[in-house]
Amino acid sequence: MADSVLYEVTDGLATVTINRPDAMNAMNTETKVALRDALRAAGADTAVRAVLLTAAGTRAFCVGQDLKEHVGNLAADRESGSKLTMSTVSEHYNPIVRALTEMPKPVVAGVNGVAAGAGFGFALAADFRVVADTASFNTSFAGVALTADSGVSWTLPRLIGASRASDLLLFPRSVKAQEAYDLGIANRLVPAESLHAEAEAVARALAAGPTVAYAALKESLAYGASHSLSEALEREDVLQTRAGASEDHSIAVQAFLSKQPPRYLGR
Numbered sequence: 323m324a325d326s327v328l329y330e331v332t333d334g335l336a337t338v339t340i341n342r343p344d345a346m347n348a349m350n351t352e353t354k355v356a357l358r359d360a361l362r363a364a365g366a367d368t369a370v371r372a373v374l375l376t377a378a379g380t381r382a383f384c385v386g387q388d389l390k391e392h393v394g395n396l397a398a399d400r401e402s403g404s405k406l407t408m409s410t411v412s413e414h415y416n417p418i419v420r421a422l423t424e425m426p427k428p429v430v431a432g433v434n435g436v437a438a439g440a441g442f443g444f445a446l447a448a449d450f451r452v453v454a455d456t457a458s459f460n461t462s463f464a465g466v467a468l469t470a471d472s473g474v475s476w477t478l479p480r481l482i483g484a485s486r487a488s489d490l491l492l493f494p495r496s497v498k499a500q501e502a503y504d505l506g507i508a509n510r511l512v513p514a515e516s517l518h519a520e521a522e523a524v525a526r527a528l529a530a531g532p533t534v535a536y537a538a539l540k541e542s543l544a545y546g547a548s549h550s551l552s553e554a555l556e557r558e559d560v561l562q563t564r565a566g567a568s569e570d571h572s573i574a575v576q577a578f579l580s581k582q583p584p585r586y587l588g589r
């Protein structure tokens with residue numbers, strides 16, 4: 323894999339690190355391909371039971387599309403009369419967000435710095451956000467005369483409400499960590515110096531947890547977001563049957579009755 327994204331698996335935890343700190347971890351083509359492929363690899367690897375998505379450096383988590391690369395691509399498009407540049411949405415951004423949201427295991431975002439544009443979208447596509455007290459969020463899209471992508475039109479209103487989401491999309495501004503926590507964007511706010519340790523601790527706890535139940539939880543939340551209560555109840559029935567058949571469910575019940583901590587197998 324390219325150096326612009328680091329990928330490491332230890333004890334069931336895949337750590338995916340966007341590694342362009344000198345470019346504010348902006349997404350150029352190489353980085354988008356590497357991130358998409360790393361997330362797909364984590365999703366397919368049965369040894370991986372949780373994923374930590376974070377970034378190198380202290381200044382940025384990811385500022386979205388690399389506008390320095392983008393400006394050259396737009397000029398090439400103009401010259402050739404094509405619209406190839408924007409195919410990055412279907413080729414890269416959508417697959418990255420799908421890999422995060424459809425991953426059958428929990429994803430923790432360790433937000434070490436500013437998350438803007440598509441970078442905000444990646445953080446919102448995670449299941450849990452641990453955020454440095456020095457980090458911030460910016461929708462950014464309208465600032466460069468674009469609409470929302472990377473799922474932000476779906477995730478942001480669900481997290482903070484339609485009215486606040488419209489405000490942040492129409493008037494992009496820096497939402498500092500404390501406000502992000504108050505709005506419900508950040509799940510946990512931690513001192514910047516302990517961001518990586520705290521995010522890893524959350525991700526490791528999830529990696530040691532009941533993987534089948536977590537996958538079912540993710541699926542039922544996604545399903546419930548676009549179905550009726552009646553349909554959600556039907557889906558819960560199917561998913562609860564699946565979780566109930568897992569070895570981890572038996573382990574958990576035995577552990578509870580014997581007053582011991584459970585040691586999950588992830589199956």
Ligand SMILES: CC(C)(COP(=O)(O)OP(=O)(O)OC[C@H]1O[C@@H](n2cnc3c(N)ncnc32)[C@H](O)[C@@H]1OP(=O)(O)O)[C@@H](O)C(=O)NCCC(=O)NCCSC(=O)/C=C1/CC=CC=CO1
Nearest residue numbers: 346348385386387388389390436438439440460462463466
């Ligand atoms: C709010 C900011 C993210 C951070 O502000 P601040 O901390 O004050 O830092 P700056 O001084 O503005 O920036 C520091 C340097 O980084 C460069 N930089 C910042 N963002 C980008 C970027 N996205 N691409 C390239 N370079 C970037 C900035 O120019 C500075 O460089 P120099 O030191 O050389 O001057 C703020 O930086 C900001 O608003 N950034 C822009 C965010 C943005 O618009 N992102 C893109 C949104 S669109 C998107 O993500 C997705 C798509 C999808 C499909 C197709 C096409 C485009 O976009």
